[in-house]
Amino acid sequence: MRWDELEELLRAAVRKEVEEGAGRLSGLEERVIREILRWPARKSWWTRAREFFAQPTPRWALAGVLAALLLGFALGRLTVSSPIPQWSSNLFVIAAPGARSVSVVGDFSAWQPIPLSDPDKDGIWMASIPLPPGRYEYAFLVDGKWVGQDPLAEEYLRTFGEYVSVRYVGGERAGLSS
Amino acid sequence: MRAFLLSFFLLVCGTGLVFGEAVLPQSTPPPRPNEVIDFLSAMGFSPEFTGAVAAALTAGFNSGRATTTVTLLFLQDLAKIPREQAERGLEIIRFALSQGFIVDTGFAGSSMMNEARKLLALGRSWEEVERVLSLRLGFLLATRSVLARYAVISLSAIGPDVPLAASDRLVLELAWAVGDFILWEGGTLGDPRFLGYVQGRLDRLASVGVLSSALTGRTVAVLTPSILEEIVRLAFQPERR
Numbered sequence: 120m121r122w123d124e125l126e127e128l129l130r131a132a133v134r135k136e137v138e139e140g141a142g143r144l145s146g147l148e149e150r151v152i153r154e155i156l157r158w159p160a161r162k163s164w165w166t167r168a169r170e171f172f173a174q175p176t177p178r179w180a181l182a183g184v185l186a187a188l189l190l191g192f193a194l195g196r197l198t199v200s201s202p203i204p205q206w207s208s209n210l211f212v213i214a215a216p217g218a219r220s221v222s223v224v225g226d227f228s229a230w231q232p233i234p235l236s237d238p239d240k241d242g243i244w245m246a247s248i249p250l251p252p253g254r255y256e257y258a259f260l261v262d263g264k265w266v267g268q269d270p271l272a273e274e275y276l277r278t279f280g281e282y283v284s285v286r287y288v289g290g291e292r293a294g295l296s297s
Numbered sequence: 298m299r300a301f302l303l304s305f306f307l308l309v310c311g312t313g314l315v316f317g318e319a320v321l322p323q324s325t326p327p328p329r330p331n332e333v334i335d336f337l338s339a340m341g342f343s344p345e346f347t348g349a350v351a352a353a354l355t356a357g358f359n360s361g362r363a364t365t366t367v368t369l370l371f372l373q374d375l376a377k378i379p380r381e382q383a384e385r386g387l388e389i390i391r392f393a394l395s396q397g398f399i400v401d402t403g404f405a406g407s408s409m410m411n412e413a414r415k416l417l418a419l420g421r422s423w424e425e426v427e428r429v430l431s432l433r434l435g436f437l438l439a440t441r442s443v444l445a446r447y448a449v450i451s452l453s454a455i456g457p458d459v460p461l462a463a464s465d466r467l468v469l470e471l472a473w474a475v476g477d478f479i480l481w482e483g484g485t486l487g488d489p490r491f492l493g494y495v496q497g498r499l500d501r502l503a504s505v506g507v508l509s510s511a512l513t514g515r516t517v518a519v520l521t522p523s524i525l526e527e528i529v530r531l532a533f534q535p536e537r538r
Binding site for chain 2: 250283287289
């Protein structure tokens with residue numbers, strides 16, 4: 120016999136005992152007993168679960184489906200390894216108040232522009248780019264204009280009179296990696 | 298009823314699982330080698346030249362001396378210029394590969410194709426790009442020749458399909474440091490900064506793991522101003538290599 124069934128039997132027996140002896144009670148004791156009798160018998164979690172699944176309310180059914188989806192989603196994210204290698208993230212940042220578009224070009228993109236963003240419109244444009252260890256030459260393009268001297272660069276190189284910045288990623292001195 | 302509920306729960310979980318996998322950030326896959334060769338074949342070069350370049354590039358992709366991503370971008374740059382110029386530019390790359398040099402490190406550092414793309418991004422003409430590529434090839438040949446002469450590296454086998462060795466990257470980075478100093482830093486023979494510039498570059502590259510520390514240590518110990526000057530002289534005098 121399961122615990123919930125045994126509990127149900129015990130409750131029924133106690134209720135019968137109380138009802139049979141109700142006539143003999145009087146005063147405070149009688150009032151307490153009658154109050155207890157008014158309380159419905161507490162259902163076990165198993166009974167409540169059975170009742171819910173037999174006739175679920177729409178709100179709880181929806182919550183259950185969402186919870187199951189979330190569980191599956193979390194399992195999907197945690198169990199499948201990302202195809203992107205675990206490279207260190209490098210912050211490229213430049214102050215360009217009033218600029219309409221800012222991007223960074225460099226060895227890491229084969230000199231194709233990677234757009235920077237300024238979501239809070241404070242004129243500070245930035246992008247975080249994951250990079251493997253190495254030496255990278257790069258420059259910013261502010262509204263299409265070449266800006267080769269990043270104050271955060273480790274070195275500069277002049278190529279045909281234009282500067283490019285140099286950043287090393289990895290190793291003990293890679294202070295710009297975040 | 299229980300079986301139905303369990304099946305429903307598993308179905309919903311499975312849906313979430315698939316969705317969870319699908320939203321993982323996906324890196325753009327690099328082009329396949331045959332896509333690069335197909336692009337090359339459509340550029341209108343002679344079949345002999347196309348075949349020779351295709352063979353060198355394919356061997357380079359397999360051995361790690363070139364990557365499909367940067368090579369395709371480079372070919373797309375070449376497709377925008379007159380065919381004769383494009384052929385000369387591509388011949389430099391083919392010859393460099395045939396000599397076993399790394400022509401493209403992908404998205405990580407010095408290489409001939411990356412240099413060409415940088416110069417084009419700077420708005421330089423293709424004539425200037427071609428001239429720089431020729432000089433870079435000269436520095437690569439001279440550097441390897443001098444390093445072998447001083448027994449820093451050995452030249453047992455040369456070719457685009459020879460397995461890549463640590464010394465291949467050393468030759469590339471040393472040639473690039475010498476080239477940067479002479480071409481871009483305004484350096485000259487006898488410049489007292491020359492040795493420190495090159496040694497500093499090699500040490501820094503070793504510190505981030507691009508170069509083998511042991512090989513770099515041996516090289517830095519051997520390098521002298523006169524060895525660097527020898528590399529520069531050889532680079533500008535191909536008949537002496």
